[in-house]
Amino acid sequence: MTEGLALRHISVHFGGLTALDDISLDVPPGAVVGVIGPNGAGKTTLFNVVCGFVRPETGTMTLDGQPLRPRPQQLTRLGIARTLQGIGQFSGLTVLENVMAGAGRDARTGVLSALFSMPRTDRDEHRLRDAAMSALRTCGVAEYAAARPDGLPYAVRKRVGLARALVARPRILLLDEPAGGLGAQEIDELATLISGLHCSVLVVEHHMDLVMSICDRILVLDFGKQVAIGTPTEVSADPAVAEAYLGADAGQPQ
Numbered sequence: 001m002t003e004g005l006a007l008r009h010i011s012v013h014f015g016g017l018t019a020l021d022d023i024s025l026d027v028p029p030g031a032v033v034g035v036i037g038p039n040g041a042g043k044t045t046l047f048n049v050v051c052g053f054v055r056p057e058t059g060t061m062t063l064d065g066q067p068l069r070p071r072p073q074q075l076t077r078l079g080i081a082r083t084l085q086g087i088g089q090f091s092g093l094t095v096l097e098n099v100m101a102g103a104g105r106d107a108r109t110g111v112l113s114a115l116f117s118m119p120r121t122d123r124d125e126h127r128l129r130d131a132a133m134s135a136l137r138t139c140g141v142a143e144y145a146a147a148r149p150d151g152l153p154y155a156v157r158k159r160v161g162l163a164r165a166l167v168a169r170p171r172i173l174l175l176d177e178p179a180g181g182l183g184a185q186e187i188d189e190l191a192t193l194i195s196g197l198h199c200s201v202l203v204v205e206h207h208m209d210l211v212m213s214i215c216d217r218i219l220v221l222d223f224g225k226q227v228a229i230g231t232p233t234e235v236s237a238d239p240a241v242a243e244a245y246l247g248a249d250a251g252q253p254q
């Protein structure tokens with residue numbers, strides 16, 4: 001049995017365009033795995049396959065050896081969490097309530113009942129509140145629990161988004177460009193935070209410094225194909241990787 005998340009021979013086409021071509025990837029328990037590549041390489045598509053937003057035409061996925069056919073609304077139950085693109089927080093709720101809303105549907109009953117005056121059990125509410133506070137502490141932003149997200153610095157809100165993904169204690173955390181919009185020091189702090197998490201992490205990121213410092217393994221994609229896979233050292237020494245980036249418009253690793 002392959003432990004953790006395993007993708008085998010995943011292919012996705014959009015019309016005549018090959019977004020992913022026979023991609024295989026393992027995310028073992030506790031590992032941090034990065035996906036990089038030039039614009040349009042297929043990184044987000046790979047993410048969306050794992051989240052169930054895109055169905056691959058070929059290939060299989062397993063989670064701890066069990067077939068994985070994710071549906072976006074069932075991710076929490078499967079032990080998978082993702083950060084939302086950008087910020088995506090409710091401005092009418094406090095930071096703590098936003099994080100509580102990140103838990104699965106069952107645990108969310110408390111938040112929903114608070115909003116819509118539905119009956120609830122106080123014990124569930126307390127448990128969820130404790131889990132949310134603990135996730136905020138893990139992300140170093142517990143002091144903002146009672147604040148509304150609107151007025152908070154961008155870096156704090158990004159961390160609240162991370163806490164929101166962590167509240168249900170996922171086995172696998174999917175991070176979609178977590179360093180986007182952050183400064184150099186904030187990225188360093190984020191690297192420390194991600195490295196200290198106790199779950200597996202699959203991260204798509206344009207900041208090479210972050211990817212190189214936190215990832216155990218890196219998959220490099222270009223035009224939907226695997227260009228390289230290996231440790232940060234192996235990947236950065238691979239001529240095919242430099243070629244993929246030099247061929248791209250940006251000319252710089254992203």
Ligand SMILES: Nc1ncnc2c1ncn2[C@@H]1O[C@H](COP(=O)(O)OP(=O)(O)OP(=O)(O)O)[C@@H](O)[C@H]1O
Pocket residue numbers: 014017018019037038039040041042043044045046
């Ligand atoms: N829903 C869709 N319909 C049609 N084409 C799509 C769709 N989603 C992605 N594509 C195309 O598939 C290819 C891969 O896109 P994808 O978004 O996965 O790339 P990416 O590596 O995330 O790029 P970026 O670094 O710009 O975010 C691109 O050519 C893109 O235009």
Ligand SMILES: [Mg+2]
Pocket residue numbers: 043044045
């Ligand atoms: Mg993308």
